Amino acid sequence: MLQLRTISKHFPGVKALDNVSMSVNAGEIHALCGENGAGKSTLMNVLTGNLQPDTGQILIHDQPVQITGPAQATELGIAIVYQQLSLVDSLTVAENIYANRQPKNRFGFIQSKQLNEQTLRLLEQLALTELRPQTRVADLSPGQKQMVEIAKALSQNPSILLLDEPTASLTERETATLFSLVRQLRAQGKAIVYISHRLTEIFTLADRVSVLKDGKYQGTEAINDVTPAWLISRMVGREISTEKSESVATSEVLLRVKNLSGSRFQSVSFQLHRGEILGLAGLVGAGRTEIARAIFGIDPHSSGTIQLNGQPVQIDHPSDAVQLGIGYLPEERKRLGLFLDQSVAQNIVTANPPSKGPWFDGRQVKTVAESFRQQLGIRTPSVNERVGNLSGGNQQKTMLARWLLANPDVLIVDEPTHGVDVGGKAEIYVLLRQLAAQGKGIILISSELPELLALSDRILVIRHGEISGELRSADATEERIMALATD
Structure with missing residues (x-):
């Protein structure tokens, strides 16, 4: 469904992406891993049209596309859930989910009742029944805000969904709800790119995993063919120790x-x-x-x-x-x-x-x-x-x-x-x-x-x-x- 061919992107003093080529299939949860600064977020911004690549080509359903901005990415069936929320605190849940897409009457006025009913149906469909369409986003917990962000992306019915650290603020119950949603989307034939630093999530959800390191593509493997140790070594190039150390606490x-x-x-x-x-x-x-x-x-x-x-x-x-x-x-x-x-x-x-x-x-x-x-x-x-x-x-x-x-x-x-x-x-x-x-x-x-x-x-x-x-x-x-x- 999605192919990237030799994508490169430079910033002053930094080569964020260096000839990255990879593909994501329909009906697949494709994990994307790498250290901070490896180029993952830059790649997501290229796919959503927030950044233009210096070189390379993007293909959707084998057709070359040039994604000039977020609006065009939406038209092409691409939606993203950002690690850092893009919500407006002063607006309601419904107003955030359908920003710039609210139902209007023939005079151009927003139909609030219809907007709230539409939002309620979506939230029920996503099993997010604790959220109310009329609630101001400022009054929600960080986890609830993240679920609104996810609902906003899914309201566009995307064929390609990009998830950037989606569980960082979620409770265990909300995480289980998200995993269920992602698996449903996979069963519907969607292509899902899943970015997470939590390796347990990668090995629980993903079908394949690709690795970036210092802006360079390190390869793609089936998740059943790799181990967490292999994945870490490809990401960081060294062994990582998180063993417990001796306490140095005093009585003071x-x-x-x-x-x-x-x-x-x-x-x-x-x-x-x-x-x-x-x-x-x-x-x-x-x-x-x-x-x-x-x-x-x-x-x-x-x-x-x-x-x-x-x-x-x-x-x-x-x-x-x-x-x-x-x-x-x-x-x-x-x-x-x-x-x-x-x-x-x-x-x-x-x-x-x-x-x-x-x-x-x-x-x-x-x-x-x-x-x-x-x-x-x-x-x-x-x-x-x-x-x-x-x-x-x-x-x-x-x-x-x-x-x-x-x-x-x-x-x-x-x-x-x-x-x-x-x-x-x-x-x-x-x-x-x-x-x-x-x-x-x-x-x-x-x-x-x-x-x-x-x-x-x-x-x-x-x-x-x-x-x-x-x-x-x-x-x-x-x-x-x-x-x-x-x-």
């Missing part, structure tokens, strides 16, 4: 939270020790992120106390938290963590800008940023590059560099490997362990249970805004965590 209490209550959580109490990685587990929407936002001063808390180094502290704003030595790496990096129009260097120094006396030191910014670029392996042609042009994993490393420069005593990391490839994950794991070894206290929020088990010294399980249990590293298993996380 760095952060003490007592009876903290706020939006979607109540009476939360825990201690974080120096050198400890404390995991927060739970289903999406359980209240983990809300607890982190309250500690960092983004959201107010209605009651309870926070102590740092044995002293009560008042945190009314993130600037208070930063001054006290608390850092926060948010789940939604593009909306809450980065200044996308600014450079890599400017983003790195945001929390702790270099200065000469009372003056901002512009020259030192580049030197500092370049040091972190090399230390963390941030793939960018220059630290002056706009951070919005970087891949997801390199954006995440840029945010980590910001907090390494700020040097907080307590670092809260919310889904730190969201959308990050296996090689990048391993590098982030090493960084977090190094910070713990330096005596920092780390609160790790993650929906990936293997990640929590590999990194955490203790795991607190959050259910319905309350701590439902605590597990020491030696006693924790995926089954015990899920038993505490679910009703």
Whole structure:
């Protein structure tokens, strides 16, 4: 159904795609794997007309096509679910799904009742019955927003569906719903390109897998003929170790939270020790992120106390938290963590800008940023590059560099490997362990249970805004965590 022939695409200082050729069959789930920066998102943008290839040819049903923009991609039967959502928060679910395609009367006015009924039928067909057409997208959880994005793509009845990290924000139930949908589409003869860094998903869903590395095509294999180790080696060219390391936690209490209550959580109490990685587990929407936002001063808390180094502290704003030595790496990096129009260097120094006396030191910014670029392996042609042009994993490393420069005593990391490839994950794991070894206290929020088990010294399980249990590293298993996380 889809063929790519010698597709190349250059950006200043970077060859994002280098003579990539591959094909996707009708009735196939075709996985596309590679490290962040390997060229996967660039290839998707070429297929949706957001980018034009420098050389090469695209064929659909053996016919050459030139995809000049997203509208033409839709006409050709191509739809995409982006890793970073393209929804408008101020619009309803229905208005987002049928943006620019709303039913209208003969005078050109939108027929709201018909729009909502049409949306309701689609949501029921997709088994997304918890979503209501009239609900504002701003009021949805990240997982629900992702399901709206998927519904938006499927509403176009595409013959070719591109899925870029579609489960990153989904609950287990939502993921199961998505898998069922994808298999139905395969049975209907659709061609599906599935991008994910979660190898278990690749081996659960895919029929074939293709690999990109540094913009170059590494080959395609039937999923039954390969192993996870083979796939990782083709992606990164080295062995990846995610084995659990020895704990370096001390008895010294760095952060003490007592009876903290706020939006979607109540009476939360825990201690974080120096050198400890404390995991927060739970289903999406359980209240983990809300607890982190309250500690960092983004959201107010209605009651309870926070102590740092044995002293009560008042945190009314993130600037208070930063001054006290608390850092926060948010789940939604593009909306809450980065200044996308600014450079890599400017983003790195945001929390702790270099200065000469009372003056901002512009020259030192580049030197500092370049040091972190090399230390963390941030793939960018220059630290002056706009951070919005970087891949997801390199954006995440840029945010980590910001907090390494700020040097907080307590670092809260919310889904730190969201959308990050296996090689990048391993590098982030090493960084977090190094910070713990330096005596920092780390609160790790993650929906990936293997990640929590590999990194955490203790795991607190959050259910319905309350701590439902605590597990020491030696006693924790995926089954015990899920038993505490679910009703």
